[in-house]
Amino acid sequence: MGSELSLFSGALVEKQAVNEVMKCNDLTVKFGLVLTEVQALALVATRSFALKENGRIEFGGGVIDKIIKEFCNSPYLSRHNYEDTMHELLEIFYYYKNETLDLMGDDDLIKYMKNAFNGTCQGSLELLSGRELYKLARNLRYGYALDYSDDVIQLDNDEEDEYGRY
Amino acid sequence: MEDIEKIRRIKRETLSSEYYFKSLLEQAYVLGMLSETQLEKIQFDCLSLLAKQTERYNSGGSSSIRVEGAQSLLTSIMFTIGVWLKTYPNPDEAVAAIQKESMYALYQAGRERIDGLIKSTKVLHSSIIGNLLETENVFYRSTIVDGIKGFFKLYYPEFAAQEIHITADYPVHHMMERLVGIEFIQKYLECIYYENLFCAQFSAENVHHLLCGYDEHYEELLINIYEPLLSAAIGCLLSGKDVHRLEMAPSSIQILNDLFRGKRRTEIEEILREAVSQLSGQMELTEPLKRYLRGSLPQIAAVIENAVLLQTLDRVFILPKYPKNNRKLAFSFGEKMDDEKYRKILEEIRQCRYLTDQKALIKSEVHSLADLEDILLDAELREEEILSIFRELNPAEIAALVKKHPMPSALDQYELRESQIVLGECLQKFLAALPAKERDLIKQAAAMLDSIEI
Numbered sequence: 001m002g003s004e005l006s007l008f009s010g011a012l013v014e015k016q017a018v019n020e021v022m023k024c025n026d027l028t029v030k031f032g033l034v035l036t037e038v039q040a041l042a043l044v045a046t047r048s049f050a051l052k053e054n055g056r057i058e059f060g061g062g063v064i065d066k067i068i069k070e071f072c073n074s075p076y077l078s079r080h081n082y083e084d085t086m087h088e089l090l091e092i093f094y095y096y097k098n099e100t101l102d103l104m105g106d107d108d109l110i111k112y113m114k115n116a117f118n119g120t121c122q123g124s125l126e127l128l129s130g131r132e133l134y135k136l137a138r139n140l141r142y143g144y145a146l147d148y149s150d151d152v153i154q155l156d157n158d159e160e161d162e163y164g165r166y
Numbered sequence: 167m168e169d170i171e172k173i174r175r176i177k178r179e180t181l182s183s184e185y186y187f188k189s190l191l192e193q194a195y196v197l198g199m200l201s202e203t204q205l206e207k208i209q210f211d212c213l214s215l216l217a218k219q220t221e222r223y224n225s226g227g228s229s230s231i232r233v234e235g236a237q238s239l240l241t242s243i244m245f246t247i248g249v250w251l252k253t254y255p256n257p258d259e260a261v262a263a264i265q266k267e268s269m270y271a272l273y274q275a276g277r278e279r280i281d282g283l284i285k286s287t288k289v290l291h292s293s294i295i296g297n298l299l300e301t302e303n304v305f306y307r308s309t310i311v312d313g314i315k316g317f318f319k320l321y322y323p324e325f326a327a328q329e330i331h332i333t334a335d336y337p338v339h340h341m342m343e344r345l346v347g348i349e350f351i352q353k354y355l356e357c358i359y360y361e362n363l364f365c366a367q368f369s370a371e372n373v374h375h376l377l378c379g380y381d382e383h384y385e386e387l388l389i390n391i392y393e394p395l396l397s398a399a400i401g402c403l404l405s406g407k408d409v410h411r412l413e414m415a416p417s418s419i420q421i422l423n424d425l426f427r428g429k430r431r432t433e434i435e436e437i438l439r440e441a442v443s444q445l446s447g448q449m450e451l452t453e454p455l456k457r458y459l460r461g462s463l464p465q466i467a468a469v470i471e472n473a474v475l476l477q478t479l480d481r482v483f484i485l486p487k488y489p490k491n492n493r494k495l496a497f498s499f500g501e502k503m504d505d506e507k508y509r510k511i512l513e514e515i516r517q518c519r520y521l522t523d524q525k526a527l528i529k530s531e532v533h534s535l536a537d538l539e540d541i542l543l544d545a546e547l548r549e550e551e552i553l554s555i556f557r558e559l560n561p562a563e564i565a566a567l568v569k570k571h572p573m574p575s576a577l578d579q580y581e582l583r584e585s586q587i588v589l590g591e592c593l594q595k596f597l598a599a600l601p602a603k604e605r606d607l608i609k610q611a612a613a614m615l616d617s618i619e620i
Contacts, residue, residue, distance in 0.1 A: 051230065058230035059217035097230060105227025 017044045020065045028072040033082045046087045050094040063093060063106050070114045076123025085125065089113065092129045099137035112136060112146075175199060176257035184344045186248035194261045204265065211269035216240050223325055238326060243273060245328040245347055249283070250276035280323045280348055287352045288318065294359055300370035301377070302385035309336035310358055317351055337390045339462050360458035361392035367449045368395060368412060375486035376412045382489055394484050396459065397466055400441045401483035409448050412486060419480050426474045435467040495614045497566045500534025508537065515545045521554055528555065535563055539570070543585045552592040561604065565611035568593050 021040040028034065035043070043064055051058055067089050071077060077085060096109065104112070116132035117123060139148050175197050182189040191208065194200040200208075219239050220231050231239075250272055251260040263272065291314055299306065313332045320331040328346045338357035345353055365373065373395065377384040380394050398412045404425060405418035426434055442459050445451065451459070466482075473482045502508070511531045518524040524547075532538050542552060556564060571590045574582055582590075597605050 055233045056230045057233055057236050059220055062229055094230065097228070098232065102224070102228060102232070105224075106229055107227070 014041075014044050014048075017047070017062055017064065021068065024065050024068040024072075027069060031072050031077070032079055033072055033077060034079070035083065035086075039083050042083070043086055043090065046090050047094075050091045053091075054094045054098050056094060056097065063110065064090065066106060066110055067093065070110050071117070074114065074118050074123070076118065088125045092125065092133065095129075096133045096137055099133070100140045103140045174256050174258050176261065178257055181257060182344070183349075184346050185244070186252055187244045188248075190248075190251060190257055190260055190264075193257070194264070199258075199261050200265070208264065208269060212240065212243060215243050215269055215273055219243060219325065238328075242323075242325055242327045246276035246280060246323070247272045248276070249279050249327075249347075249349065253279065277323065280327055283348045283352055284318075284321070284323070287348060287355060290352070290355050290359060291315075291318075294355060294362060297362060297366065299362060299365050299373070299391065301373065301391060303336075303377075303387070303389070303391060304385055305336045305388050306391065309334055314351065314355065321348065323348070335388060337388065339390050339393050339396075339465065340458070341465070357458075360455055361390075363452070363455050364459065365392055365395055368399075368410060372410070372412045372486070375488055376484055378489050379484040379487040382487065393462070393466070396462060397469075397482055398484055399445060400438060400466075403441050403444055403448075404437070409445065414483055414485050416480075416485065419483060419485070422483055423474065423479050426470055426479070429471075429474075431467050431471045434470050435463050438463045438467055438470075493614055495611060497562065497569075497615055499536035499539065499566065502534065502536045502540070503532075508540065512541065512544055515541060521551055524551065525555065525558065529558075535566060539567065542589055543583070546585070549588070549592055549595075552589065553596055556592070556596045561608050562611065564593070564596070565608045566615060568597065568608060568612040569615045 018037065018040045021035060021043055022037060025034050047058070047062055047064055064086075068086065071085070071089065093109065093113065097104075097106075100109065113128060113133065117125075117128050121127040121132060135149060136146060138144075139146055176190070176193045176199070180189070180193055191200065191205065195202075195205055216236065216239055219242075220236060223235070223239060224231060247269065251263065254260040254263060295311055298310065301307075309332075313334060313336075317330070317332045321329065327348070330346060330350055334350075334354055336358075338354060338361060340357050342350070342353060342357070373391070376394060376398055377389075377391065380389065381387055395412065398414065399409050401407075401414050401418060401422055402409045402412060405414060405421040407414055407418055425437070429437070439460060442456065442463065445459075446456055469482055470479070473479045503511075511527065515524050515527055518527060524545075528538065528541065532541060538555075542555065547555070559567075567589075571586065571593055573594050574587055574590050579587055597608065600608070
């Protein structure tokens with residue numbers, strides 16, 4: 001069975017994915033963001049690695065082009081960090097697909113990532129992964145509203161503890 | 167010349183019932199019926215189907231899926247195709263269909279077949295529920311009614327056609343071939359249907375008495391009801407007793423012992439086969455039911471062969487037991503004293519320094535077993551003190567206490583107070599220290615105590 005599933009990581013599928021990534025250059029070029037074929041191939045390799053790391057498989061072109069199209073107009077992206085950010089975003093995406101128990105569709109998750117990245121995280125991938133998406137995954141797992149945060153409650157408890165000590 | 171059959175290249179016995187499609191591909195490839203290119207095309211078609219199913223599974227919202235999820239979807243697809251391929255008269259024709267038809271067409275045909283199987287199995291289930299045996303065995307009803315209903319509620323052939331979901335605790339007599347999904351449930355219910363048909367030939371009362379002969383607490387045992395009934399019916403027939411009453415006598419066992427002694431398994435099976443033919447003269451047995459009965463005989467013959475060697479034929483041909491006829495003893499724990507007085511005495515007993523003083527106080531102030539039991543539980547006595555008090559009691563009182571405080575199981579211990587567990591353990595220690603004869607008498611008396619008046 002494993003050998004059957006691994007057919008999808010074959011050369012044909014990779015080539016198709018690289019082509020899809022290269023096509024995105026038409027859109028991103030106006031933001032000064034362009035990927036070479038070697039860089040596109042590296043992104044596809046990262047996707048395969050992230051899928052394997054997170055115990056997932058993907059059919060078709062995947063989400064690389066969707067992430068590129070969503071993030072390309074971000075003020076925090078430039079040609080200097082474009083490729084590295086894309087690698088990081090891919091890994092974060094597949095990790096949080098599992099963490100959110102597949103309760104969110106690809107498009108919704110990417111949109112949430114983009115809003116957080118451009119908003120509260122101000123371009124920080126660490127904050128995006130370690131705070132915003134962590135909270136999102138926890139809220140989804142526990143059935144809370146997506147924007148629920150117990151930071152306030154936590155603070156109250158801390159204060160009580162402090163007073164309790166005196 | 168008409169009897170000459172075409173030579174089949176793949177033998178049905180070499181194929182797995184559970185993973186039929188996969189094993190068929192393996193065999194076809196090994197025997198050169200499928201080339202490597204054809205096999206790769208089949209694999210690719212299956213994966214295309216998997217991609218399509220994954221998209222449906224994710225409602226188009228996600229392009230990736232966990233490996234376990236994909237594995238399960240692929241197993242479901244292969245099972246569905248296998249269900250259709252099993253409808254071909256032989257594996258060779260199934261391989262020809264694989265070569266000719268697309269995987270998608272085979273999958274669609276399999277889905278339709280599964281839908282048909284679900285419908286027919288539901289009809290069979292309703293018919294079984296309408297004619298359930300009247301038995302107190304809890305597993306019988308919970309599996310056949312609640313369990314199977316649960317299966318139909320959870321079964322989702324679109325994405326998990328190979329799942330069984332339930333454990334089907336109640337065992338059927340026939341060895342079930344390894345099946346999954348709806349195929350398993352259908353086969354399981356077929357067995358239950360035939361077993362019910364046979365068991366329904368006897369009155370519920372006679373069945374109850376026979377099963378009491380197997381074990382008085384059979385209602386809590388995970389046993390097949392049909393097997394002891396069939397054995398008993400055959401035993402009655404062979405020993406000249408009334409088959410419908412299922413009432414063999416100890417002498418019947420001797421007759422059967424003489425009949426089967428020194429016989430080989432095949433000979434025993436032949437005798438049983440003959441007996442089943444005779445049974446059909448005394449009962450309403452349809453041809454499929456007779457086939458099912460004959461299918462049970464090899465297993466019963468094996469059991470009989472061993473039982474003759476081990477001198478345990480009475481565990482195969484069960485003699486009925488009538489628990490209602492057992493002697494019953496009633497024992498009164500007496501009336502409890504006033505609470506205020508009890509508290510005072512309890513406090514005094516707790517404060518006694520010597521055991522002799524405690525015993526003297528109990529003898530003078532405690533006049534009912536109910537109060538004594540409370541004292542034993544509340545006075546926080548040590549083990550040797552409790553054992554010493556037991557030595558002052560007569561066997562009837564000990565039996566009553568044993569009945570009320572049996573040795574708690576590991577599970578029960580969570581629900582009991584610590585003092586109750588200690589009392590139960592002390593009683594067991596006290597019994598263990600008694601001579602075997604006295605201990606047995608007390609245990610028998612405890613078993614006979616039916617209702618304890620308090």
